[in-house]
Amino acid sequence: MSDAVGSELVMTRDAIREYWLGHRRLTRRVLELFPEDQLFTYRIGGMRPFGEMVLELLAMAAPMARGLATGQWGEYAQDGPHDKAALLRQWDEDTADIEAAWASMPAGRLVETLTAFGQWTARGYELLQYVVDNEVHHRGQGYMYLRALGIEPPPFWERS
Amino acid sequence: MSDAVGSELVMTRDAIREYWLGHRRLTRRVLELFPEDQLFTYRIGGMRPFGEMVLELLAMAAPMARGLATGQWGEYAQDGPHDKAALLRQWDEDTADIEAAWASMPAGRLVETLTAFGQWTARGYELLQYVVDNEVHHRGQGYMYLRALGIEPPPFWERS
Numbered sequence: 001m002s003d004a005v006g007s008e009l010v011m012t013r014d015a016i017r018e019y020w021l022g023h024r025r026l027t028r029r030v031l032e033l034f035p036e037d038q039l040f041t042y043r044i045g046g047m048r049p050f051g052e053m054v055l056e057l058l059a060m061a062a063p064m065a066r067g068l069a070t071g072q073w074g075e076y077a078q079d080g081p082h083d084k085a086a087l088l089r090q091w092d093e094d095t096a097d098i099e100a101a102w103a104s105m106p107a108g109r110l111v112e113t114l115t116a117f118g119q120w121t122a123r124g125y126e127l128l129q130y131v132v133d134n135e136v137h138h139r140g141q142g143y144m145y146l147r148a149l150g151i152e153p154p155p156f157w158e159r160s
Numbered sequence: 161m162s163d164a165v166g167s168e169l170v171m172t173r174d175a176i177r178e179y180w181l182g183h184r185r186l187t188r189r190v191l192e193l194f195p196e197d198q199l200f201t202y203r204i205g206g207m208r209p210f211g212e213m214v215l216e217l218l219a220m221a222a223p224m225a226r227g228l229a230t231g232q233w234g235e236y237a238q239d240g241p242h243d244k245a246a247l248l249r250q251w252d253e254d255t256a257d258i259e260a261a262w263a264s265m266p267a268g269r270l271v272e273t274l275t276a277f278g279q280w281t282a283r284g285y286e287l288l289q290y291v292v293d294n295e296v297h298h299r300g301q302g303y304m305y306l307r308a309l310g311i312e313p314p315p316f317w318e319r320s
Contacts, residue, residue, distance in 0.1 A: 006174035010169070010176060011285055013166055013170055045307030045308035045310075047304060110168075111170060136293050136296040136297050137296050140300030140301045141300045144205060150205075157290070
């Protein structure tokens with residue numbers, strides 16, 4: 001279906017921003033609940049510890065927002081702090097960066113076809129949706145780590 | 161930010177449909193890979209087995225599409241088959257139902273504020289996004305179940 005109804009526009013730039021920031025608030029809560037001494041060691045099925053997943057999320061999120069805003073993409077690089085307090089601090093700094101980048105992002109950027117980090121080509125909103133999907137995916141795994149560690153995860157529907 | 165730039169429209173109805181169907185294809189692959197004899201028994205951290213999660217996804221997806229299309233909402237009910245072949249069949253039938261419902265959904269429905277299943281009030285696209293987020297969340301847990309069972313999950317980025 002690519003007719004007039006199918007091309008009806010639905011989601012605004014503001015709605016996408018709120019959606020993203022809501023997910024970030026929830027993911028931050030999962031990180032906050034995670035026991036520090038298990039963050040980079042606890043694994044199930046040979047998967048990465050949750051701290052390594054968080055480093056991936058950090059490597060994608062603010063760099064994606066800055067790339068969308070400026071059209072400048074650095075190398076994709078997954079480094080960052082390996083302790084919980086520093087990860088939470090970086091999470092908050094990156095949220096502020098995302099908000100600033102979003103405010104300066106040119107009109108039309110989210111529907112342009114772009115190449116992020118020199119390797120992923122898609123429309124702006126598709127690149128961003130991938131970042132959020134990846135966050136939801138790994139956060140779901142973080143929920144399972146928490147449960148396996150005997151910790152109740154935060155309610156999935158609570159995003160404020 | 162609620163200015164002209166913020167209210168710029170970004171995602172079309174067609175794009176949302178393709179996004180959803182892509183996720184459904186990936187989730188179906190996870191179900192297909194899941195060992196039948198573990199589907200309703202294998203648990204980590206006291207979480208539901210993956211088969212129970214799939215029943216929840218089925219309870220939300222096609223009923224959501226039908227509700228969006230018709231404005232008629234049944235009771236939210238999580239029942240369904242408890243064997244893998246029947247679940248896969250229902251998944252495919254529901255995908256066909258979703259496509260049909262989508263094609264008949266009135267213009268503007270995704271931006272209307274609606275009450276789904278008599279209990280969740282939000283804009284149409286927000287209700288739908290919740291359904292997809294919930295699918296990604298539990299599928300991420302399905303990945304962890306597969307890994308813990310020694311099975312390689314499908315690539316996350318492959319949606320075709």
